[in-house]
Amino acid sequence: MKPETNIILIGAGNVATQLGLALSDAGYKISQVYSKTKSSSSVLAKKLKTESITDLKKLAQDASIYIIAVKDDAIRDVAAQLKLGNKIVVHTSGSVSINALKKVSTNYGVIYPLQTFTKGKSLNFKNVPLCIEGSNKSTSTTLQYFAKSVSSNVQQVDSDQRKVIHLAAVFACNFSNHMYTIAEEIMKKNKLSFGLLKPLIEETASKIKNNSPTEAQTGPAARGDKKVMKEHLKMLKNKDIKEIYKTLSNQIMKTASANKPA
Amino acid sequence: MKPETNIILIGAGNVATQLGLALSDAGYKISQVYSKTKSSSSVLAKKLKTESITDLKKLAQDASIYIIAVKDDAIRDVAAQLKLGNKIVVHTSGSVSINALKKVSTNYGVIYPLQTFTKGKSLNFKNVPLCIEGSNKSTSTTLQYFAKSVSSNVQQVDSDQRKVIHLAAVFACNFSNHMYTIAEEIMKKNKLSFGLLKPLIEETASKIKNNSPTEAQTGPAARGDKKVMKEHLKMLKNKDIKEIYKTLSNQIMKTASANKPA
Numbered sequence: 001m002k003p004e005t006n007i008i009l010i011g012a013g014n015v016a017t018q019l020g021l022a023l024s025d026a027g028y029k030i031s032q033v034y035s036k037t038k039s040s041s042s043v044l045a046k047k048l049k050t051e052s053i054t055d056l057k058k059l060a061q062d063a064s065i066y067i068i069a070v071k072d073d074a075i076r077d078v079a080a081q082l083k084l085g086n087k088i089v090v091h092t093s094g095s096v097s098i099n100a101l102k103k104v105s106t107n108y109g110v111i112y113p114l115q116t117f118t119k120g121k122s123l124n125f126k127n128v129p130l131c132i133e134g135s136n137k138s139t140s141t142t143l144q145y146f147a148k149s150v151s152s153n154v155q156q157v158d159s160d161q162r163k164v165i166h167l168a169a170v171f172a173c174n175f176s177n178h179m180y181t182i183a184e185e186i187m188k189k190n191k192l193s194f195g196l197l198k199p200l201i202e203e204t205a206s207k208i209k210n211n212s213p214t215e216a217q218t219g220p221a222a223r224g225d226k227k228v229m230k231e232h233l234k235m236l237k238n239k240d241i242k243e244i245y246k247t248l249s250n251q252i253m254k255t256a257s258a259n260k261p262a
Numbered sequence: 263m264k265p266e267t268n269i270i271l272i273g274a275g276n277v278a279t280q281l282g283l284a285l286s287d288a289g290y291k292i293s294q295v296y297s298k299t300k301s302s303s304s305v306l307a308k309k310l311k312t313e314s315i316t317d318l319k320k321l322a323q324d325a326s327i328y329i330i331a332v333k334d335d336a337i338r339d340v341a342a343q344l345k346l347g348n349k350i351v352v353h354t355s356g357s358v359s360i361n362a363l364k365k366v367s368t369n370y371g372v373i374y375p376l377q378t379f380t381k382g383k384s385l386n387f388k389n390v391p392l393c394i395e396g397s398n399k400s401t402s403t404t405l406q407y408f409a410k411s412v413s414s415n416v417q418q419v420d421s422d423q424r425k426v427i428h429l430a431a432v433f434a435c436n437f438s439n440h441m442y443t444i445a446e447e448i449m450k451k452n453k454l455s456f457g458l459l460k461p462l463i464e465e466t467a468s469k470i471k472n473n474s475p476t477e478a479q480t481g482p483a484a485r486g487d488k489k490v491m492k493e494h495l496k497m498l499k500n501k502d503i504k505e506i507y508k509t510l511s512n513q514i515m516k517t518a519s520a521n522k523p524a
């Protein structure tokens with residue numbers, strides 16, 4: 001399919017940007033970038049040296065693959081405005097069913113990049129797991145081939161599995177990041193530098209490369225140190241944070257006792 | 263002080279092991295390793311090519327620095343059995359006050375390595391922040407010099423500050439690791455590989471090197487996507503995990519709205 005494959009990007013946020021750059025690096029031609037916001041669309045179009053549009057009616061009909069990388073709750077709106085015959089159209093969401101695109105084309109699917117993308121922070125797209133799903137055999141095969149040209153980690157995953165992965169990702173990414181946020185608040189409130197904790201955060205994430213996180217668990221709750229936990233609860237003045245400390249410590253103690261060798 | 267400085271390690275767990283190896287690499291002589299468990303003590307003593315003891319009465323009295331690296335709740339027990347005159351004695355705990363060592367020597371202190379140590383996983387000790395505290399000026403100066411010979415990140419921190427850092431570390435390390443545990447359980451229960459989430463976990467931790475975690479927050483709660491959160495709660499059957507999902511999502515929504523530009 002490469003390099004004659006023309007791609008159109010619908011969306012110009014973090015996912016569209018990183019995916020667009022990776023595709024462009026891999027030699028694909030991005031023929032248009034759409035965003036309802038002119039500034040977003042033109043910033044990305046400039047990066048990809050392509051045309052920027054803000055009206056879906058101006059969408060070229062001759063691309064091979066249309067990638068809808070907009071916010072989850074905007075996918076159905078965008079899909080309702082598209083009729084693409086038998087062109088391949090995919091969305092990139094973890095939580096939206098493949099069926100959201102059923103009326104857009106006979107060949108539709110999903111390419112869900114299992115990664116957190118930050119504005120201005122580039123990453124090696126080759127390492128981003130891509131969870132793909134096609135509405136039929138030939139679309140799946142095309143998407144598999146297509147995804148493999150930008151990532152070395154491509155998985156066929158159905159919509160139910162993808163929802164589970166997305167849920168697990170909320171814990172692995174969004175909730176662990178919130179733990180960093182609370183740690184930062186505690187440090188700041190006491191005029192201590194959050195930077196001091198960065199090697200610890202890095203090592204905690206690095207540990208699970210070769211250890212199950214259940215086995216890697218350390219800390220007062222894991223060793224059932226009630227004295228320290230009681231002191232920590234006394235130190236926490238914010239009642240929400242106190243509640244989080246209690247709930248998570250209890251849960252860690254439960255997990256630890258369930259996994260203790262008999 | 264180097265290399266004539268003789269060090270005795272009291273404790274043979276993960277902290278004692280990593281610290282002992284780092285000190286040995288830096289050219290210090292470890293003259294004894296104590297553990298009440300013979301196997302632990304002799305394993306570490308062998309690594310450090312030194313004497314292993316299991317009775318505190320056999321502790322040599324001629325070392326320059328005694329490092330008590332035992333579990334938090336064992337520090338006072340060990341301290342009660344030691345009389346070390348004016349030799350420097352330190353513990354390595356984040357949550358125990360420097361005063362636990364008051365009766366052991368006139369020169370006491372703390373070297374708290376702000377890191378999570380795993381059996382069998384080595385790490386570059388140079389990057390481990392060492393929070394130090396001395397009972398007097400000269401002890402502080404000696405500990406500062408001593409700590410700097412194994413780590414490039416040495417901070418003078420008093421007992422109250424150290425307790426705050428330890429509390430923040432519980433969120434940054436122990437609780438974020440528990441988020442990984444829950445993610446692993448969700449994946450396993452659905453016969454999906456936890457490995458798929460590893461690049462995401464790595465990137466989430468890597469992001470905060472240059473971004474505040476408050477700004478780096480993504481996910482359904484951060485964008486107030488109630489539809490997805492409702493679906494996730496429906497998917498979670500375990501009532502504890504459901505509760506954690508709810509509590510953390512609410513907290514993320516609160517933080518997000520507090521940090522929204524007016």
